[in-house]
Amino acid sequence: MTTTVHYTDAEGTVREIEGRPGDSVMETAVRNGVPGIVAECGGSLSCATCHVFVREDCLDKLPPMEPMEDEMLYGTAVDREENSRLSCQLKLTDGMDLYVTTPETQV
Amino acid sequence: MAASTSQPTGLLIIGASQSGVQLAVSLRALGFEEPITLLGEENHRPYQRPALSKEWLQGEVGNESLIFRSNEYWAEHHVTLVKGERILRIANNRDGSGVAVAESGAEFPFKRLALTVGARARKLAVDGADLTGVVYLRNADDALALKALVGDATDVVVIGGGFIGLEAASSLKKMGKNVVVLEHGPRLVGRAVGEETADYFLEAHRARGLDIRLDARISRFIPESTPDGGKAVAAVELAAGEVLPAQIVLVGIGVIPNTELAEQMGLAVDNGIVVDAHALASDGSTVAVGDCANMPNPVPGSPAGERIRLESVNNAIEHAKVAAYSLMGRREEYAGIPWFWSNQADLKLQIAGLSMGFDQTVVRRDDERGKFSVLYYRGGRIIAADCVNAPLDFMAVKNALAKGQNIPADAAGDPTVQLKSLAG
Ligand SMILES: Cc1cc2nc3c(=O)[nH]c(=O)nc-3n(C[C@H](O)[C@H](O)[C@H](O)COP(=O)(O)OP(=O)(O)OC[C@H]3O[C@@H](n4cnc5c(N)ncnc54)[C@H](O)[C@@H]3O)c2cc1C
Ligand code: FES
Numbered sequence: 010m011t012t013t014v015h016y017t018d019a020e021g022t023v024r025e026i027e028g029r030p031g032d033s034v035m036e037t038a039v040r041n042g043v044p045g046i047v048a049e050c051g052g053s054l055s056c057a058t059c060h061v062f063v064r065e066d067c068l069d070k071l072p073p074m075e076p077m078e079d080e081m082l083y084g085t086a087v088d089r090e091e092n093s094r095l096s097c098q099l100k101l102t103d104g105m106d107l108y109v110t111t112p113e114t115q116v
Numbered sequence: 117m118a119a120s121t122s123q124p125t126g127l128l129i130i131g132a133s134q135s136g137v138q139l140a141v142s143l144r145a146l147g148f149e150e151p152i153t154l155l156g157e158e159n160h161r162p163y164q165r166p167a168l169s170k171e172w173l174q175g176e177v178g179n180e181s182l183i184f185r186s187n188e189y190w191a192e193h194h195v196t197l198v199k200g201e202r203i204l205r206i207a208n209n210r211d212g213s214g215v216a217v218a219e220s221g222a223e224f225p226f227k228r229l230a231l232t233v234g235a236r237a238r239k240l241a242v243d244g245a246d247l248t249g250v251v252y253l254r255n256a257d258d259a260l261a262l263k264a265l266v267g268d269a270t271d272v273v274v275i276g277g278g279f280i281g282l283e284a285a286s287s288l289k290k291m292g293k294n295v296v297v298l299e300h301g302p303r304l305v306g307r308a309v310g311e312e313t314a315d316y317f318l319e320a321h322r323a324r325g326l327d328i329r330l331d332a333r334i335s336r337f338i339p340e341s342t343p344d345g346g347k348a349v350a351a352v353e354l355a356a357g358e359v360l361p362a363q364i365v366l367v368g369i370g371v372i373p374n375t376e377l378a379e380q381m382g383l384a385v386d387n388g389i390v391v392d393a394h395a396l397a398s399d400g401s402t403v404a405v406g407d408c409a410n411m412p413n414p415v416p417g418s419p420a421g422e423r424i425r426l427e428s429v430n431n432a433i434e435h436a437k438v439a440a441y442s443l444m445g446r447r448e449e450y451a452g453i454p455w456f457w458s459n460q461a462d463l464k465l466q467i468a469g470l471s472m473g474f475d476q477t478v479v480r481r482d483d484e485r486g487k488f489s490v491l492y493y494r495g496g497r498i499i500a501a502d503c504v505n506a507p508l509d510f511m512a513v514k515n516a517l518a519k520g521q522n523i524p525a526d527a528a529g530d531p532t533v534q535l536k537s538l539a540g
Binding site for chain 1: 171184185
């Protein structure tokens with residue numbers, strides 16, 4: 010089964026990337042040069058520059074938020090919304106088809 | 117030495133790590149059209165170092181997670197990656213062009229040069245320091261060597277109570293090893309954090325069962341013979357006479373910036389390659405970025421003429437962006453609020469700003485929730501914060517500093533008050 014992440018940037022451009030189960034949504038973007046995710050800390054949950062908005066119908070495919078992620082989300086460059094997550098905490102599972110939008114800026 | 121006569125083209129980036137990778141990425145994002153060669157001496161695809169002492173060492177993330185960019189990315193962006201070539205000499209011309217010559221004899225001509233050569237582990241001069249089992253932790257080969265030893269070891273002595281030493285010690289303890297940390301100084305983490313933070317870490321690590329000795333003096337490493345006829349470390353002897361068993365001795369006593377190439381090129385060097393606010397070295401053409409560079413303090417409003425060398429991912433990235441502008445012919449000044457992180461056991465440290473020159477501190481401590489922050493002030497204005505398991509404090513201070521706001525000291529000590537609400 011293919012695992013796909015659809016990244017929409019703030020201008021509306023969509024990039025579809027085939028991901029590997031076990032990788033995070035952040036890693037999949039950065040390694041393939043998808044703009045809009047900075048991820049300064051490389052997934053260490055320290056920087057909050059990997060903020061994404063997850064399409065509402067995809068939210069329940071994702072692991073629940075740890076308190077640390079929740080707190081970090083209060084410091085994102087673009088204010089958090091109901092569907093905000095830090096993409097380094099979102100691990101892909103086999104066959105996942107995920108839609109996320111990146112904010113206008115991360116820093 | 118005269119440079120080669122072949123027509124030099126493009127940019128040569130020496131050092132394919134955090135700074136070099138960011139420089140290449142930023143240049144392509146800005147529309148730089150000339151060839152880019154990203155060259156490094158290591159025999160690995162460019163990778164991120166921070167996890168080597170943390171998640172990777174503990175086996176929580178694999179090798180692939182450390183890789184910066186896919187091979188396809190580099191190909192699509194026309195960046196030529198060269199691995200395993202160590203540059204020994206550079207013949208540079210007045211116009212900034214030249215030829216870099218590798219140990220292998222290979223020559224790399226360039227029109228412009230970027231030195232992103234980083235820093236290397238400071239070696240310990242102790243009797244027995246060359247024994248098998250005595251390791252450092254600066255690069256992937258070091259980390260692989262450490263990991264190969266970990267399986268058979270029960271006792272580890274970590275020398276140096278700085279970030280890397282404490283991170284590795286915490287990781288190894290979590291992996292079931294008996295770990296003793298030996299710190300030469302009177303407190304942990306040297307000058308990178310203030311006294312309150314250092315004391316907090318000492319207390320917190322000891323409460324978690326980590327054996328830490330301050331003011332430790334080592335007299336020698338005691339060897340034993342290995343089945344293959346070699347000599348491996350068996351124990352560390354302290355000056356006070358105590359003998360600590362150790363099949364692994366991990367040395368983390370700081371780094372030395374790699375300035376030799378710059379010196380040989382005739383560039384100004386002073387605790388790093390001296391650069392101006394545009395990341396330009398003293399020849400006005402070569403850029404030097406990241407751990408190897410000594411630069412004007414980038415914090416807006418810092419004392420004029422104050423210089424600093426930073427060792428952090430954030431600095432490597434932001435400094436590289438400035439250098440990319442310089443190579444494009446645009447003059448952007450490096451200005452920003454440095455930040456840093458370090459994860460040790462369940463202690464998540466985040467540092468915003470630079471505390472040097474502080475004259476007042478405010479401690480926010482909430483033991484029930486395991487949160488601890490120290491705010492640093494100079495002349496009544498906030499300049500930095502060390503935050504342990506307190507990301508809201510970290511974010512609030514980082515954002516306030518970026519906006520030039522203050523967080524008045526008199527109200528900041530109450531941990532039930534959100535710092536964000538005090539910023540203005
Ligand atoms: C174990 C560890 C954990 C860390 N954890 C954190 C952390 O949690 N947070 C944080 O902010 N920072 C952390 N850091 C620091 C961070 O990784 C460095 O600041 C960053 O890597 C600096 O990047 P750089 O590219 O400037 O230098 P380096 O990463 O040192 O890269 C320089 C490269 O140049 C190559 N090179 C040097 N000379 C030559 C030559 N003559 N020819 C060819 N190649 C050459 C080197 O082999 C190296 O690959 C950590 C570092 C280590 C080692
Ligand atoms: S990459 Fe830093 S918090 Fe996600």
